[in-house]
Amino acid sequence: MTTKQARSKRATVHDVALEAGVSRGTVSRYVNGERYVSAAAREAIEAAIEKVGYVPNTAARNLVMQRTQAVGFIVHEPHSLFVEDPNIGEILLGANTRLSEADHQMAVLIVDTERDTDRVARYLSGGLVDGVIIVSARADDPVTRVVERLQLPAAYVGHPPGAAGSASFVVIDNVGAASSITRRLVETGRRRIGMIAAALDRDSGADRLTGFREALGDAFDESLVEPVPLYSYSAGRDGMRRLLERAPDLDGVFAASDAVAAGAIEAIKETGRSVPDDIGVVGFDDSAWALRTTPALSTVRQPAAGLGAEAARLVLARLRGDEPAAEVRLDCDIVWRGSA
Amino acid sequence: MTTKQARSKRATVHDVALEAGVSRGTVSRYVNGERYVSAAAREAIEAAIEKVGYVPNTAARNLVMQRTQAVGFIVHEPHSLFVEDPNIGEILLGANTRLSEADHQMAVLIVDTERDTDRVARYLSGGLVDGVIIVSARADDPVTRVVERLQLPAAYVGHPPGAAGSASFVVIDNVGAASSITRRLVETGRRRIGMIAAALDRDSGADRLTGFREALGDAFDESLVEPVPLYSYSAGRDGMRRLLERAPDLDGVFAASDAVAAGAIEAIKETGRSVPDDIGVVGFDDSAWALRTTPALSTVRQPAAGLGAEAARLVLARLRGDEPAAEVRLDCDIVWRGSA
């Protein structure tokens, strides 16, 4: 009952005005730190606020101000992200830091089940946030549709889906990173290098293949590229089996993701070969897989905090109305472990 | 400028009413799915909504309804949680699932820097959420103070700080889990078992020692307990060094956390001993440390999703006004790996 009383009794600016013997306007001016409030009024108001325990109602303020100083951070596919991918935490922190500097509140919204989808869409369309950062967006998602329909200022981490034409986004330089790590592989003396190329229908997949090709230049051999549909362990294992059958003299392989690489290592060991002595393997993502394999994977680490920070910067820019829409491409680091 | 237009033009319930040739009240009734709206009105309204692109303004609704159907999920110390501790993701998902079932929106708020603290406190006090779930709360935190002052319905994951007397919270059964894993160690044949007891000033630390003592019963030897201040790697390493000097015949050790255990393993190896052949080591938390050590740690896994779900349940109960305040204690699993 104490709770109930406390909640219904929430003091308003009106109560403060009454207590202090001034008007609502004056209290409002004091609270917002404006000029033109006399010393006498100031003191009276301070005392009154303390006495009645006043805290401003942000919902009411948002309503009249038509902005919230908040941006949503939407996370799709949370299971794979939070459990498998250590990057999401750093992306969150990077974004939060940047938003915090601009005095904006970040609210992370998780889209897991079907129900979440509609609820989050309502939340966004309800004017509770000024803008939104989105990771792993899907084209057919109600959330994405709402964002487009309302033209909510948005920044995507990764490529925006489908026809989100004029959206800002930040991606890693897949081409450059794939090229770098392939060159590292060459530098270790590998001569017959193949690639398990996953998800070629996605930009990330296609770009990693492009980088691989660029790095090898004339030495590139089409027949050493094994396309697989998904970034998965089993796809990597099966693809590697086929590749080894076709090219038994392989001495290096670039897997399009760590999961794929883990599968590839499994397939290599099946044939009695050793990693890295017979075949050097490199992956991509520096996900949880990278430390689970034996030996640990050499792989590409995404600048996770940077992705978050840049996404935040982009959405803030759109909020201010500067810069119409932009895309940012970030470089990656390479972490060299035992697998190559 | 398109953006600007779209944002200022947001259609209201009034626009829909005008377009459909009915009144605000009727539109409101339709939107909220109430009875008493004629077929003719229904059709006209549906067409009008489609035409003007109306979406309800949640902020306005929240203001008049005096509730938001949203609960905040506050994460303190995000660096250590998101980077080191894989549990936080599952806690989030567990909570989200439960809240989603009750048709509540979860908004994760990260408290990292000093600035975040005040901003989040304002956010919470502004009536933007009905309740709140808090992990790693601190007593001196403005956020905690606001929650107490406003008597905001809250549920803590872990013990609530200081004088948060009447708060709900969910904790793991530290005593039981420590006791279980110690017994497992005994069952493997260890006879001289020590403990690196960290953070005895915290409930978690004290409880883990209690469990350890319980499990050993008469065999408990006070001199084999080495207290260290923090749950850290270096504390574990230093503590283990002292313990080994005092009791060179040790054949098992229970470290109060995985980080402590990792440090202990380091110290053991320094002396030329082997893990697990000479000394079996077990940890607590199943954090990222557990897979980094060689051999991998046997440890206690927290029921992370359960913690989140229970916290959500508790806060929902307080929201409804049922159950005044409750504490829940959850059992843990043990994962047995190579270190013991």
Place this chain on the structure above:
DNA sequence: TGGCATTCTGTGTACGTTCACAGAAATTGG
């Protein structure tokens, strides 16, 4: 046809702010 319940609709007010505006009080200057 009249009475009465039922279904439907419109209007006014409230939620707790901010802001524009008008006007009062205090201050300045010639």
Place this chain on the structure above:
DNA sequence: CCAATTTCTGTGAACGTACACAGAATGCCA
């Protein structure tokens, strides 16, 4: 000491919704 500023204050509107209430339309039955 009066006019012209500057500082201060109160009032009324608006933000976009929900809800209570009154009243209109319809259906039903005697």
